[in-house]
Amino acid sequence: MREMLLVGLVFIAGVQSAAVSILTDEVSQNSTYPNENEISAKNVDVFRQLLNQETIIRMNLVKNVHTLMKDMLMLNEKLSDAEEQISGIRTSTVQEISDLNKQVELLKVENAALKNKTAVDDKEIMILKEKLENVSNTLTDVKVEVRYLSITVFGMNNDFKEIDERFQELENSTKEIETEIRVNIKSNVATLSELETRHLTLIDGLKNTTSSLQSDIDEYEATQLKISATLSSLELFRINQTLSKCDPKQEVAFTAGVTSSSSTWNSGTLIFNSVILNVGNGYNPSTGVFTSPVAGTYVFYVTAVEYNKQYLKVDIVLNSVSKVRTMGYSDAAYQTGTNMVVLNLQKGDSVWVMYNDGTGYWTQTVPATTFTGFLIG
Known part of the structure; x- marks a missing residue:
C-alpha cells in the first residue's frame, strides 16, 4: 500500500514537470516562426517571462515533491508504529484469551x-x-x-x-x-x-x-x-x-383407621374407612358412625395426627354432643392428639369423631389416625 502511494506521487510530479517543460525543453514541429531572426523584441520578452514562470513552477514542484516525500516517510513511520502496536495488542489479546480459557477450564473442574x-x-x-x-x-x-x-x-x-x-x-x-x-x-x-x-x-x-x-x-x-x-x-x-x-355373648368392639392423608379436610365427620376389627358390627365404615347394638358402658379412643404443621382438633361426640377433644398443635410437624372417654349408651345411640378446628390429617397405609371403641359392661 505504501509503495503504491509513493509511485503514484512520483508519477504525478513527473507528469506535471513534463507538461511544463514543453515550454522550453521540447521544440514544436508546428512552430509559427520558421526562423529566430524573425522573432520580434516583444516576443523575446514574452519567452523570457514564460521561462521565468517555468523556473518558478519547477522550483515549486520540486519543493512540493520533497514535502510529499517527507510526509510519505512520516506516514510510513506512523504506519509502522501502528502495525507494531496492533501486533502487540494481538499478542496480548491472544495471551489474555488463553489465560481466560485456562481459568474457564479450572472453573469447570x-x-x-x-x-x-x-x-x-x-x-x-x-x-x-x-x-x-x-x-x-x-x-x-x-x-x-x-x-x-x-x-x-x-x-x-x-x-x-x-x-x-x-x-x-x-x-x-x-x-x-x-x-x-x-x-x-x-x-x-x-x-x-x-x-x-x-x-x-x-x-x-x-x-x-x-x-x-x-x-x-x-x-x-x-x-x-x-x-x-x-x-x-x-x-x-x-x-x-x-x-x-x-362372656363372648356380650362382646362389642371395633377399631378403624384411615389409610390416606388429607391436607384439606375441614368439616363434618371423620370417616375411618379401613376396619381392623368390628365385633358386633356396630361401626359403619361408610358413615364413620358407631351405633350401639346393646345398652351398656363403652370406652372410646381416638388418635388424630395433624398434617405437617396445619393444626388439628377433633371431638368424640355422642348423639351430636361433644364429649372429649384432641389437639395436635402446630409448633412442630405431625403432632398427635389423643383422648379417651367412657360413656353409658342406650341401644341405638350414635358415637363418631367430628371436626372442630384446623385443616387436614395425616396417616399411612398402616393407619396412624384411628378410632376405637368397645363394651366393658
Missing part, C-alpha cells in the same frame, strides 16, 4: 467437583431421613399397639382396680417415652433442617450428626425392647383374663 460433592451430601441426607422415618414409623406402631392393649386391659371386668393401676403405670411410662421421643425427634428434625441449608459447608459436621442420630436410634431400639417386654407381660395377662372370664 471446580464446578464438577462441587456438583459431585453436593450429590454425595444429598445421598447422605436422604439416608438420614429414611432412618428417621423408619424410627418414627416404628414408634407410631409401638404407640398404637400400647394404646390398643391398654384399652383392652382397661375393659376387663374382674380385677379392675389392679388392671387400672397397671394401666396408669403403663400410661405414665408411655407419656414419658412419648415426651422423650418427641424431644429427640424435634432435635433430629432441627439437625436435618440445618444440614439441608448448610450441606455445602458442613460436610465434616455431617459425620458427627450421623453418629448422634445412630446413638438416638440405638436408644430408641433399647426403649422399644423395654416396651415390648412390658407389652408381652400385659398381653399374657390379657389372654389369661379373656380366656377365663370374658
Whole structure:
C-alpha cells in the first residue's frame, strides 16, 4: 500500500514537470516562426517571462515533491508504529484469551467437583431421613399397639382396680417415652433442617450428626425392647383374663383407621374407612358412625395426627354432643392428639369423631389416625 502511494506521487510530479517543460525543453514541429531572426523584441520578452514562470513552477514542484516525500516517510513511520502496536495488542489479546480459557477450564473442574460433592451430601441426607422415618414409623406402631392393649386391659371386668393401676403405670411410662421421643425427634428434625441449608459447608459436621442420630436410634431400639417386654407381660395377662372370664355373648368392639392423608379436610365427620376389627358390627365404615347394638358402658379412643404443621382438633361426640377433644398443635410437624372417654349408651345411640378446628390429617397405609371403641359392661 505504501509503495503504491509513493509511485503514484512520483508519477504525478513527473507528469506535471513534463507538461511544463514543453515550454522550453521540447521544440514544436508546428512552430509559427520558421526562423529566430524573425522573432520580434516583444516576443523575446514574452519567452523570457514564460521561462521565468517555468523556473518558478519547477522550483515549486520540486519543493512540493520533497514535502510529499517527507510526509510519505512520516506516514510510513506512523504506519509502522501502528502495525507494531496492533501486533502487540494481538499478542496480548491472544495471551489474555488463553489465560481466560485456562481459568474457564479450572472453573469447570471446580464446578464438577462441587456438583459431585453436593450429590454425595444429598445421598447422605436422604439416608438420614429414611432412618428417621423408619424410627418414627416404628414408634407410631409401638404407640398404637400400647394404646390398643391398654384399652383392652382397661375393659376387663374382674380385677379392675389392679388392671387400672397397671394401666396408669403403663400410661405414665408411655407419656414419658412419648415426651422423650418427641424431644429427640424435634432435635433430629432441627439437625436435618440445618444440614439441608448448610450441606455445602458442613460436610465434616455431617459425620458427627450421623453418629448422634445412630446413638438416638440405638436408644430408641433399647426403649422399644423395654416396651415390648412390658407389652408381652400385659398381653399374657390379657389372654389369661379373656380366656377365663370374658362372656363372648356380650362382646362389642371395633377399631378403624384411615389409610390416606388429607391436607384439606375441614368439616363434618371423620370417616375411618379401613376396619381392623368390628365385633358386633356396630361401626359403619361408610358413615364413620358407631351405633350401639346393646345398652351398656363403652370406652372410646381416638388418635388424630395433624398434617405437617396445619393444626388439628377433633371431638368424640355422642348423639351430636361433644364429649372429649384432641389437639395436635402446630409448633412442630405431625403432632398427635389423643383422648379417651367412657360413656353409658342406650341401644341405638350414635358415637363418631367430628371436626372442630384446623385443616387436614395425616396417616399411612398402616393407619396412624384411628378410632376405637368397645363394651366393658
